[in-house]
Amino acid sequence: MPLQTLEPQRLYRQIAEQLRELIGKGEFGVGARIPAERDLARQLGVSRPSVREALIALEVEGWVEVRTGSGVYVLDRSSRTPAPPNGAAGIEWGPLEIIRARRMVEGETAATAAQYGKRKDVDAMRRAIRMMRELAARNEVPHEGDRAFHLAIVNACDNVVLTETVQGFWESRHGPIFARMIDYFETMESWQVAIGEHELILEAIAARDPAAARSAMHEHMDKFHQRFSASWRRTKAS
Structure with missing residues (x-):
């Protein structure tokens, strides 16, 4: 297969573009099964999670269909209105890149909050976790409480640039690729674990332990990344 080894830069977009070109050239015809995730990762010299992001991007764009327990198949696009690929202007950030960026930034905001935060900031964090618990108890996804918790931390830093940066991370969750990743990999069970990490x-x-706060945030983001890198819950691409 004429695939090229990729540099670790904008990986999911590079992978998606190569697969898109191969589909366009007929290398994978309509109804053909895309090679297994692990095989694509090996041929491209990248991680399986990066391949997964690319496949989900192609699914969102209507190039492929992910079928439960079977694999990823090429769709017929002959009657579809062409949609701009994810490599166009306004490109969505890759979900795993966002998590890695959050680890760096929010590790420091947590440490700063531990050092300089006020009682009102800690109270806001407690209320946010309470909201998460209440939503989860009603079997509702606690996104609102999750967002409130992380914003309470960055607000404790009293730096508008940091606050707007963290808000930007949260707004990115509404993008179609991130939303699809959430749909595939987040469960109420994983949210219960995440609430414990927030606590x-x-x-x-x-x-008021900055080092412990930084470490706890890093641990949370690492586990968040692992949850998105785990085996497909509802579907199988390999």
Whole structure:
């Protein structure tokens, strides 16, 4: 297969573009099964999660269909209105890139909140976790409480640039690729685990321990990344 080894830069877009070109040239015809995720990762020299992001991008764009327990198949686009690929202007950030960026930025906001945050900031974090618990108890996805928690942390830093940066991370979750990743990989069980991770961050901030707060946030983001890198829950691409 004429695939090229990729540099670790904008990986999911590069992968999606190569697959899009191969589909356009007929390398993969309508109804053909795209090679397994693990095989694509090996041929391209990238990680399986990066391939997964690319496949989901192609699914969102209508190039492929992910079928439960079977694989990823090429769709007939002959009667469709061409949609701008994800490489066009206004490109969506890759979900895994966002998580890695959040790890760097929010690790420091957590440490700063532990050092300089006020009681009102800690109280806002407690209310946010309470909201998460209440929503989860009603079997509702606690996105609102999750967002409130992370914004309470960055607000404690009293820096509008940091606040707008973290808000930007949250707005990115509404993009179609991130939303589809959430649909595939987040469950109420994973949210219960995540709430526990938030509680550890809060404990470190309330104890005014910057190093522990940074470490707890890094641990949370690492596990968040792992959840998006785990086996497909509803579908199989390999």
